[in-house]
Amino acid sequence: MDKFLFKHIDNINLVLWRVVFGALIAIEGFGAIASGWVRRTLVEPDFTFNFIGFEFLQPLPGDLMYWYFALMGVFGLLVMLGYKYRFNMFCYALMWTCVYLMQKSSYNNHYYLMMLLCWLMVFLPANRWFSIDARQNSELKSSSMPRWVLLVLILQVWIVYTYGSIAKWYPGWLDASVPALFMKGKKDYWLVGGFLQQNWAHWCIAYVGIFFDLLIVPLLLWKRTRMAAFIASIFFHLFNSFIFQIGIFPYMSMAFALFFFSAETLQRRFLPKKKLYTKGEIIVPNYKPALITVLSVYFIVQIGLPLRHWFFKDDVLWTEEGHRLSWRMMLRSKAGSLTVWVKEKGTEERKRYDYNQLLSKKQQRSVKAKPDMLWQLAQRIKEAEAKKGRDVAVYMDSRIRVNTGYYHQLTDPEVDLAAEPWHHFKHNDWILPSEEGFARKPKK
Template sequence: MEPGARDATAGAPYVEASRVKKKNSKEDKQETLSPSEQTSAMKRLFGFEKEDISSWHRLVCLLNRPTDPASLGIFRFLFGMLMALDITQERGLSHLDYKYLDGAPVCRFPLFNFLKPLPMDWMFFVYFVMFLGAVGIMLGCFYRLACLMFISTYWYVFFLDKTTWNNHSYLYGLIGFQLTLMDANRYWSVDGLRKPRKRNAHVPLWNYTLLRTQIFIVYFIAGVKKLDADWVEGYSMKYLAHHWLFDPFKLILPVELISLMVVHGGGLILDLTAGYLLFFDATRPVAFFFVSYFHCMNSQLFSIGMFSYTMLATSPLFCYPDWPRRFFGRFPEFLQPILNRRPCWEEI
């Protein structure tokens, strides 16, 4: 046997031993990885495994997975506050005597033409009940009753006059109905103070899924509606390019290109992609910037009441549900009981 071959043969057990040792060290390292480091790419991307949707039973279990109620509670608070403001403005409480003036012509919805306005004093009472419902939603006080007070009177007022119909008014009613089905009073609520067992208790994942799906539909359908020739060719909102909000763009682009590329092209792309971009962690910061900029501009361009601010309030729903706890965790310790930062599973 040649010396080189002998040395190689003699060293084989040591080489093999080193390989086994290296393999064992890799296995030990994998065992010591935290659960977050061991999660699959699909779970990191979508928040669930492929097996979670492999059958109806698994899907139901996924949708009922216990989830932090913090983000939902913040949205409930903001939605109730914005609806309370909307009632005095776009719903017409501030000019109720003019809106339901006796003998004023009205246009009814098909199938709902049997609805008639009540006498003026009772219409004020209807609006008062709706306002109390919105405030109750905001505070999470007698939450389920507050939701019923709000949506019953809201839809009644909504169906009284077809001429006041618009997309976002319809959306408010849908969100109000969806909140009625949810447990949005588990965080930042008076009900949580009244009943400690509700305070910070988990909510099922479908509470978030339903609202996220609703907002995705709002954006995507708005994008689909913009695929007509007038919008794509830049004619629908041509006058908007002259608004002062677009002055920064005028430093680099002529008005015609601002209208075509920024107003029409940007609006089309944003609506078609916003729902997707908000869903994924990697693209969410970019989506937050453009969506927030878009809605802030709309609040100045159009008289659409609380719609822009309501859509801004929906954006955090796409974040991790515990984001309010992490955000409020930066506040001084003496404010923590007020901010209700600690979840119930840490209080036990």
């Protein structure tokens, strides 16, 4: 075990990854401002749908969120340069974690992955070569790292891809109807719009997605298939970037290849002046027990979280319970209709409530089909009415359509959601049971 984990290897994989990762998270910070993401998601709304339990995390007032993201961009650049690396990486990790937890209207799996990678990078010795820190401090400079550093990054990526594949093993994906649904909005895409409407293209997207996610890490690990897998990765992720426009995630995923190529190959291609480390020393640190314990707990959680939806009642596609933090990527399309009613305590009359007055356009689109956001909206309505001196019950009449299915009733319209607690670890009974075949229209 000591030889496997603590044998020192050349650190060029980690060093190059730091440079690329720092550049990408800087682009994420500055790009979120330039693309209008900060404005639409954090500035325009009066409040954000935070992760339940983190209600204290709300956007800074006025234009401060623009400065917040600009500062993150600066931290990213300093990470790339390796200047005061741990401090700047910690600051970015903390600030990005706050952004991630303060809003769900723009939920995306790559935001979660970026958060995990940021925190991992805080503790990894990524600034010991090709960095300002190493140039300024000769004692810090080193051309090697323990092997566990690289293994941690590979295992994290492997978990993401594997669960990304497994989550697609359900009828709506296996019969290519969900990819077909996604491609309907791509008709006008330059050059490829027509091809994306073809039935064969939908089947290709469905099964290439399954097998790419399942096999890419093993193929990159095996030397004989590494280059072919890397070329396939470039094509796959550039396709996703062009078709789905999902920010830095495809480029970050292509950069994962740095974990798999040999130090000799990377040195020859990128840092020819770097002398390769070949001693292979086994240095067991005195913090070995703590390290093994922390990493074991971390990966048990990472492996366990995506499985938790099996312990909830009903289908996760319907309830969303256990959906987040589970690498359920690009799996389903949901649409909803919502009517909100309020009833002042002590009266019998229900009145229709215009909930749109509380939400931005982006929030209006995302709230209708997600139970946790419906529950949070009920709490907000109750608070807004309490400020006017009215104690109200809030009833949500939500109907949703999943994939190619029909609209079905999601919430019990007779339950006062404002009075209901939110259950993190068990099913919320006001979410009505799904109907058989809810995600697919019956064949004629």
